[in-house]
Amino acid sequence: MIASQRHLFDIPEDIAYLNCAYLGPLSNATVSAGRQAAGNKAHPWEIGSEDFFTDTEIARSLFARLINASDDDIAIVPAASYGVSVAARNLALAEGQSVVMLAEQFPSNVYAWREAARLAGARVVGVARPEHGDLTRAVLDAMDERTAIVSLPNCHWADGALLDLEGIGQRCRELGAGLVLDVTQSAGVLPLDVRLIQPDFLVAACYKWLLGPYSTGFLYAAPHRHDGMPIEFNWRGRLGSENFAGLVNYEDAYLPGARRFDVGECANFQSMPAVVAALRQILDWGVPEIAATLTARNADIAARAASLGLESLNARQRAGHFLGLRFAQGIPAGLLEELNKAGVYLSVRGDSLRITPHLYNNDADVDRLMHALEQLID
Numbered sequence: 001m002i003a004s005q006r007h008l009f010d011i012p013e014d015i016a017y018l019n020c021a022y023l024g025p026l027s028n029a030t031v032s033a034g035r036q037a038a039g040n041k042a043h044p045w046e047i048g049s050e051d052f053f054t055d056t057e058i059a060r061s062l063f064a065r066l067i068n069a070s071d072d073d074i075a076i077v078p079a080a081s082y083g084v085s086v087a088a089r090n091l092a093l094a095e096g097q098s099v100v101m102l103a104e105q106f107p108s109n110v111y112a113w114r115e116a117a118r119l120a121g122a123r124v125v126g127v128a129r130p131e132h133g134d135l136t137r138a139v140l141d142a143m144d145e146r147t148a149i150v151s152l153p154n155c156h157w158a159d160g161a162l163l164d165l166e167g168i169g170q171r172c173r174e175l176g177a178g179l180v181l182d183v184t185q186s187a188g189v190l191p192l193d194v195r196l197i198q199p200d201f202l203v204a205a206c207y208k209w210l211l212g213p214y215s216t217g218f219l220y221a222a223p224h225r226h227d228g229m230p231i232e233f234n235w236r237g238r239l240g241s242e243n244f245a246g247l248v249n250y251e252d253a254y255l256p257g258a259r260r261f262d263v264g265e266c267a268n269f270q271s272m273p274a275v276v277a278a279l280r281q282i283l284d285w286g287v288p289e290i291a292a293t294l295t296a297r298n299a300d301i302a303a304r305a306a307s308l309g310l311e312s313l314n315a316r317q318r319a320g321h322f323l324g325l326r327f328a329q330g331i332p333a334g335l336l337e338e339l340n341k342a343g344v345y346l347s348v349r350g351d352s353l354r355i356t357p358h359l360y361n362n363d364a365d366v367d368r369l370m371h372a373l374e375q376l377i378d
Ligand SMILES: Cc1ncc(COP(=O)(O)O)c(C=O)c1O
Pocket: 021, 022, 078, 079, 080, 081, 082, 106, 108, 109, 153, 157, 182, 184, 185, 205, 217
């Protein structure tokens, strides 16, 4: 268990921020790295050609460690949608085949597939939460010989409903289907090993649970996808691009590994130092330790909410860092506004009140939340 890390963040004591699934706050160290990086461009003469490569390689390597990949497997992307588009460009889909996903999946992992299906004459299948509650079984039941691609999160973005990705990965291999994962809502807080799951592609935006800046993210491409086709063609992705004087000796070969999928201007020297600081902090804490701490935090909230008559998904069916509370009569009107007035910040997604803490939360935040809910329910 990790004690509250509130002292590393600029979050006032009278704010209970329980909304990491919306936007993760930057730590003080990440803000300092970002400020310094922003200042660097006031002196462009101090930015050397090597600076277009150094931090991106460090960030690539840190993210690789988080998911047990190799540095070569990682590309730098600006958004989850970008990574999903790379995957859609590189996975075959034919008439009559299907793409399997969850019903009400986050749109950045939906639209690229709808478009690919439209062009191919294929179908998109959205797996709804089954009565029996076992979402993994429902996904497996929806997969058959016509399934060409399965594109999923690790847990549902509305209430944290959890999938067994190892089992789904195995079934994909049996069927010869491609597996794409959007782990934006779990990277850094739920241990994940690409060597066990074996996805073709995996994407994560940095601005939630990785506590990094907006417009930054990572794409993992499995080694057998490294020779795929990027969705745009920038100067830096080519072999020898570090030789600025030779850039117009146009080069057909790409940089090694997944670097060909790096977004244009990925050096992003104003954000990349902040990304590096954020990833270092997550790795220092340790993903299993973060997971255990947030699981305990939410178990406590779930138990206290149950005594107020609020239901949540059974702990075995949801990711520990997520808690979706349901009101018997639906979400009361004006609930969020009232909670905000009490200094409590969380989200409503679908019919659940989504509670997503991180290590900056403390017991006083939970007391504040429970007190506000009690007042509202009375
Ligand atoms: C599951 C999931 N994926 C991705 C995103 C963000 O997508 P993008 O980076 O394309 O804006 C979100 C944002 O809420 C999300 O919940």
